[in-house]
Amino acid sequence: MASRADNIASNLNLGNFAKATELKQRIWFTIGALIVFRFLSFVPLPGVNPLILSDLYEQTRGGILDLFNAFSGGSLERMSLIALGVMPYITASIVVQMASALHPALSALKKEGASGRQKLNQYTRYGTVFLCAIQGYFLAVGLESFAAQSGLAAVVDPGYLFRIGAVVSIVGGTMFLLWLGEQITSRGIGNGISLIIMAGIVAQFPSFASNLFEGGRTGSIAPWIIIAFLVMIAVLIYGISFFERAQRRLLIQYPKRATERGMMQADRSHLPLKINTAGVIPPIFASSLLLLPLTISQFAGNSVDTESTFGNVIITLNQYLAHGQPLYMALYAIGIIFFCFFYTAVVFNPEETADNLKKNGGFIPGIRPGKRTADYLEYVLTRITVLGAAYLTVVCVVPEYMIAQTGIPLFLGGTSLLIVVNVTVDTITQVQSHLLAHQYGDLIKKAKLKGRMR
Structure with a gap:
């Protein structure tokens, strides 16, 4: 049976793709949903002049909002209905997950299974609406103040009616994106929210190139910088692919069992622990937490009195937290390291894994089952998470610092490449799983037909 499975896996190619009707439908649905996402990024907010928005956005180009703009596929630059993308949802997810790990009542909900997760998802949606309303309001106020300072009438009719309409539109756009992401996850291929973020980043590649x-042609960027940047991209893609597949495999021994020939044989297996168990979550979480206050402060800084104490605080905050500044890079690195350990603790429970091994009769050689196994798993996981956190910090922080110093557009940093490579690998893995399941289904049908013929 094992050799047959190996043969099926080795024969997995694009020739089998034509026979997988369900897989093709899922892929076409995913492509259609992403096209809808791209169309929405070009629909401006009601009451704004889209022809003037590009001139206004140039005033903040090169700042932290470039990263926000990249994650939303250029929607922020055009002030579209989905200007905030899915970042408010990610921020709300962080708050709910941290609260569920610290608050006893939410922790009990998490252990209730599907009903508890549904309740936590409902709280996350409430938080998303709240954060969207706050950020949407400051976006509207900032847009009015930008227009007043530059003399360009980007807002047709400034006032509270425009602000209310902008907040409602932005909240509706973000919630529609969440629904679209859920549809991709259930009816398409891959993780919907991750694919939407990746689609926004990939959409910026042509303009970046x-x-x-x-x-380079005009001489504003030195040729050696372009070559070094392309080499850095190649090295980053190779390094990300290597570390994302790196594992620490723990040997699991099972008791001896009688075989068909009457011999006693011990079964062996491996428990794979990824070096980067948290995946792309830490940089996304760290970015979203930084983007929330920075979006508010950067847009609010244009509408406050610069001579007041509050105005000076806002301006100073924007200066110190500008992209490429030491304080921003330090907070970003600390956020990545924190969420590496936090999210790893959320997705992998050593005590639960040790209990499952004990129930199935498995054990790690030299380690007593039960609490000793849980302690050993936590010991190993903590040390490989240190490597994973260091890898993510280097990949995400160092390239973006170099980009900030050289003046090359921000959005193609290590964070963007990490998201693109991870989501691509995960999606391809799911495609292969569907193809493998389809081939197994064909084998079962053939076996049933042969059994009936006999």
Whole structure:
């Protein structure tokens, strides 16, 4: 049976794709949903002049909002209905997950299974609406103040009616994206929210490439910087692919069992522990937490009195937390390291894993089952998480610091490449799983037909 499974896996190719009707439907549905996402990014908010928005956005280009703009697929630059993308949902998810780990009542909900998770998801949605309303209001106020300072009438009719309409539109756009992501996850292929973020980043690649080579042609960017940047991208893709597949495999021994020939044989297996158990979650979480106050402060800074104490605080905060500044990089690195350990503790429970091994008769050689096994798993997991956190910090922080110093567009940093590579690998893995399941289904049908013929 094992050799047959190996043969099926080795024969997994694109020729089998034509026979997998369900898989093709899922892929077409995913592509259609992402096209809808891209169309929405070009629908402006009601009451704004889209022809003037690009001129206003140039005033903040090169700042932290470039990262927000990249994650939303350029929607922030065009002030579309989905200007905030899915970042408020991610921020709300962070708050709910941290609260469920600290608050006893929410922790009990988490242990209730599907009903508890449904309740936590409902709280996350409430938090998403709340954060969208706050950020949407400051976006509207900032847009009015930008227009007043520059003399460009980006807002047709400024006032509370425009602000209310903008908040309602932005909240509705973000909630529609969440629904679209859920549809991709259930009816398409891959994780819907991750694919939406990746689609927003990939959509910026053509403009990035044209700006990069145009800068080399005009002489604004030195040729050696372009070559070094392309080499850095290649090295990052290779390094990300290597570390994301790196594992620490723990040997699991099972008691001896009688075989068909009457011999006693011990079964062996492996428990794979990924070096980066948290995946792309830490940089996304760290970015979203930084983007929430920075979005508010950067847009609010244009509408406050610069001579007041509050105005000076806002301006100073924007200066120190600007992209490439030491304080921003330090907070970003600390956030990545924290969420590496936090999310690893959320997704992997050593005590539960040790109990499951004990129930199935499995044990780690040299380690007593039960609490000793849980302690050993936590010991190993903590040390490989240190490596994973260091890898993520280097990949995400160092390239973006170099980009900030050289003036090359921000969005193609290590964080963006990490998301693109991870989501691509996960999606391809799911496609292969569907193809493998389809081949197993064909084998079962053939076996049933042969049994009936006999």
